[in-house]
Structure formats: C-alpha cells, structure tokens
Amino acid sequence: MALKRGLSGVHRIKGGGGGSRSVLVLIVFFCVFAPLVFFVGRGVYIDSSNDYSNASVKQNLDWRERLAMQSVRSLFSKEVLDVITTSTADLGPFSLDSFKKNNLSASWRGTGVDASFRNSENQTTLDVKPSIMNAKRDSTSKDGSHQKVETPAKFYRRQLREKRREMRANELVQHNDDTILKLENAAIERSKSVDSAVLGKYSIWRRENENDNSDSNIRLMRDQVIMARVYSGIAKLKNKNDLLQELQARLKDSQRVLGESTSDADLPRRDAFYYLAAKTIPNPIHCLSMRLTIDYYLLSPEKRKFPRSENLENPNLYHYALFSDNVLAASVVVNSTIMNAKDPSKHVFHLVTDKLNFGAMNMWFLLNPPGKATIHVENVDEFKWLNSSYCPVLRQLESAAMREYYFKADHPTSGSSNLKYRNPKYLSMLNHLRFYLPEVYPKLNKILFLDDDIIVQKDLTPLWEVNLNGKVNGAVETCGESFHRFDKYLNFSNPHIARNFNPNACGWAYGMNMFDLKEWKKRDITGIYHKWQNMNENRTLWKLGTLPPGLITFYGLTHPLNKAWHVLGLGYNPSIDKKDIENAAVVHYNGNMKPWLELAMSKYRPYWTKYIKFDHPYLRRCNLHE
Secondary structure (H helix, E strand, C coil): HHHHHHHHHHHHHHHHHHHHHHHCCCCCHHHHHHHHHHHHHCCCCCCCCCCHHHHHHHHHHHHHHHHHHHHHHHHHHHHHHHHHHHHHCCCCCCHHHHHHHHCHHHHHHHCCCHHHHHHHCCCCCCCHHHHHHHHCCCEEEECCCEEEEHHHHHHHHHHHHHHHHHHHHHHHHHHHHHHHHHHHHHHHHHHHHHCCCHHHHCCCCCCCCCCCCCCCCHHHHHHHHHHHHHHHHHHHHHHHHHHHHHHHHHHHHHHHHHHHCHHHHHCCCCCHHHHHHHHHHCHHHHHHHHHHHHHHHCCHHHHCCCCHHHHHCCCEEEEEEEEEHHHHHHHHHHHHHHHCCHHHHHHEEEEEEECCCCCCCHHHHCCCCCCCEEEEEEEHHHHHCCCCCHHHHHHHHCCCHHHHHCCCCCCCCCHHHHHCCCCHHCHHHHHHHHHHHHHHCCCCEEEEEEEECCEEECCCCHHHHHHCCCCCECEEECCEECCHHHHCCCCCCHHCCCCCCCCCCCCCCEEEEEEHHHHHHHHCCCHHHHHHHHHHHCCCCCCCCCCCHHHHHHCCCCCCCCCCEEEEECCCCCCCCHHHHHCEEEEEEEECCCCCCCCCCCCCCHHHHHHCCCHHHHHHHHHCCC
C-alpha cells in the first residue's frame, strides 16, 4: 500500500509537470521576447558595459523604458542581456556598437578612433561634444512631431567636410594670390622692355627700322590687356568697384578690337577718326570763341586797347612769343607763366592768332588781364609782308599739287604716317611763323617761344641769363639711344640730306625755345630756312611740318638746355616719372592727347586744369568743366 501510494504520487507529479512547463514557456516568452520586440521597435541599443548602459538609460530613455529595464534586469542575468545586445548590434550602421566594431567607411574614419574605443568604453568619437553624444536619435517636438537630431557619426562627418572645404578655400585663395603676383611681375617685366619713346616718334623714311615686326602693335595691345587684368584683380581686392567696371569695359573693347588678329594689318583701321578727334576743336571751346568774338565786336574801338603798350618794344623786359588759335590753351599758358613769375610786371606776351579767333583772343584778355604783365594780340593775316612771293611755304601751300594732296578725297595714303602729315594745322601760317621772329619783332634782342600746349610751373626769367655761346636756339635735346635723331625725321636717301647732315645727330624739341634774335639776323636764319624749303617743294627731303626744317635750319646752331627746363611727352607717353613732371619748369603736352580733349590722359590733365577758373561765366555758358 505504501509502495502504491508512493508510485501514484510519482505519477501524479509527472502528470502535473506538463502543465507547469507550458506556463513556464509563456512566462519566458512575455518576459524575454516582448521587451526584445519593444526595444527593437524603439531603436534602443544596450551596451555591454554596465556603466555606459546605466548612463545611457538614465539620460535617453523615458520612464516607460526605465521601468521595462528594471523588470528585465530583475528577470535575466548579465549573460542574457549580452545575448540581447549582440542580437541587436546588426540593426544598422548608426548603432554605438558599430563604432566599437569600427564598421565605418573609409571617408568616415579619423585618426585615433580605434584607440579611443579600445581605451575607454565611455569615449565614442574624437572631438564630439558630450551633449551631442548623449542626445536622443529622435526627439519629440512640442507639437508631437518627431524631429531628427544629428548623430555623432553625422556630426563627425560634417566636421570633416567643413574642414576639407576650408582647406580647399584656403588653397584657392593662396593660388589666386600667387597668380596675381605672377601676373603683376610678368607685366612689370614686359613693360620694362617696351620703350615708351616709341610712342612719340614719327619717322616716315626708314620704315624698316621704325617697325621691325609686323605684329608690334598687337603685342603692345596684348601687354596692355595683361596689365589691365592685373589692375582689375587689384581693384577687386581693394573694393574699387568704379575702377573695376571701367577696366572691365576697356578690356572688352580691347579684346573686341584684337579679336583673332595676328598682325597689325589685321587690326581695324581707325586712323582717320583718331586724328580727326585729336585735331578738331571741341564744341565747348568753339562756343567760347564765338561768344567772345560777338561781344568783342560790340565794344567801342577805344575799349579794345590793352594798357602798357609802351612795353612791347622794350628790350630790357622778358618777352614771350605765343602763336595760337585756341583761346583756352593760350589763357593757360599766360596764366601759368604769370602765376609763377617773381615779378609779373616785367613780362610781355606777344600773341598772334588768325582772323577767325582774333576777336575772341582780344576779348578774353580784356576781360581777364594778366595782372601787371603786358599783353598784345595780333592777326597773322594783317602781316602784309608775309605773302607767297616772300614765303616759300605759302607758295607751296597755294599750289595745285598741294591742294590736291590735302583736299582730294580719293588721294591714296599709306598708313597713319601720311595721314599725320596731312593734318590741317600745316596749312596755317601760325605754324610756320616761328621762322620769321626777327621780322615780327624787329626791335627785340631775345624772345622765348612757347607752344600753346604747355604749362609753366616755375619762374622762367633765368633763361634770359643762359649763355647760348654764340648759338641762335636754346632748346632741350630729345635724343635717347636711337630715338629722335635726325634719321627719324629726314630722308637720308636724298643726296642733299646725306651730304650735309649727320643721321645720328641729336634732335631737339619745339615748345620752349630761347632765340637770340641778334644772332639770328647775323646768320640769316630765315634765308637758310627759305633755301631748304624751296628744295623740298616736292616733299622729298621731309614731309610737312616745322620740326624737320627746324632741325635743318638750326643745325649746329642749337645750344642744349638742362632737361629740367622742359619735360615732354604728356600728350602720348603714360610712363613719365611724376618727379620729373613736378620738378620741370615747363611741361609739354606734345602728341595727340591734348589736355583740352577727351583723349587726354586723366593723370596728366590736373596739371593743366588748375590754371583754369571753371566758374567763369563764359565757361559755364559753354559747358566747360573739369
């Protein structure tokens, strides 16, 4: 009985074991797999390190998650939790364990990442702020929507991208600076090799020496384009927007003109328009001349006279000869001379103009007398002795051949040189009157000849004290190496020229010349001029102009003056030293870019305009301004 009872108890226990085993399975299912599904859905990954897990749970999980974790820890051992963590480690590349396993692409890896994870489980990435490390992947905004928060991996990757961009930007800036510096240095070196004197010479005889290369103008223009680009870069760096826009506009114009030209012959022809612009009186100056002329002839004869006429023939005073048909230019010459003179009362100005501008010239100086200085205006057309029977150049200008040369529309020209010498100024006797100074001023001993495109910056009275050593003409020489020597102005293929002159003889400049009229008469300078002018009737010795016959007439009779007396080139040469200009007694705008034209170089124009009062009523009415 006892044995049966024990066996039956055993059977009873075996039978009840099946039911308790099912209950245990259900408990394990709900306790293990339900939290597992919950954790997977929430995307929470538990670290194998207890310290890290505790810190992460406290900061990132809400109260439900903390409650669940407590329940799980009470049910499972550490080994079970490690199995759960391992099973969720492959859920995505953004899990923390992925960083531990170094499952990063090559572009995400940084120096020291592996070591940081090996040395400390609490440190996950380099240079990542703890606040970013501990942030939740998903945060709920106030309105209930989910907002993505930057993960440490994204943050680290963004930092690398920003560093790469910054490094690339620095490289580009450095490269740009180096490029600009190289361009500047190259342009400076190229500009040194370009002799600025080439711009002002106008030889028409030895053309093979004048222009050795058929692309010299092309190369010069390209050098200027390079310089403009360099200065554009500098203007951009200095935030000079106005200068930048102007340079860019000029660059476009130059590039359009250059096009695909490979030689000077490919460049568009614009010589006629250029010389027309250079030699035409601007409308405002023409307006000024017309208004002054009208007002002059409205004056009564007694009001048309200048004071101190007794000084006109006094040889003890300082006399100036100025021949001009430009009222404004003549006024600048007179004003600048008087303003820089130590004793203006001893200066006498002899102005000669044509009949068209005679009234305007008189009216201007009647309204604006030169202080205590003496001034007198004459009309070249009233010099009755100056006629074609006495003056060879007048006879030549009246010839049929000369009229055809100047006025026949289909007359052939070969380049800008011939066009230059067809300039209408050569038809005016004002240009040739310089060869007749003793006839115009018979009672004077010395006279200083001035062109109307100069300004005076110092007292000129010491020039009367210069010893000319028996020479007739005192002038500043202009030769430098091979430029401005006789072979650039005269035709040495002609035997008369070749026999009598040295092709390497130094040239000199008109514009400021001291003439000894006593020595002039003694040596019959006007007769020498007439002789050579008659020989050049067919223009075989030189082309039209006054400098070539001047070089011939005063050959061996010119005394060189100190170059500081007379600085030339402000009408064509952009590279004159500023110190030379400021130290000069006279500066000369010889060339086509006269200061009263729009063609003038802006950096030289203020030297001229400072002697003009632009608030004058006549100037305002004719729209003359700086």
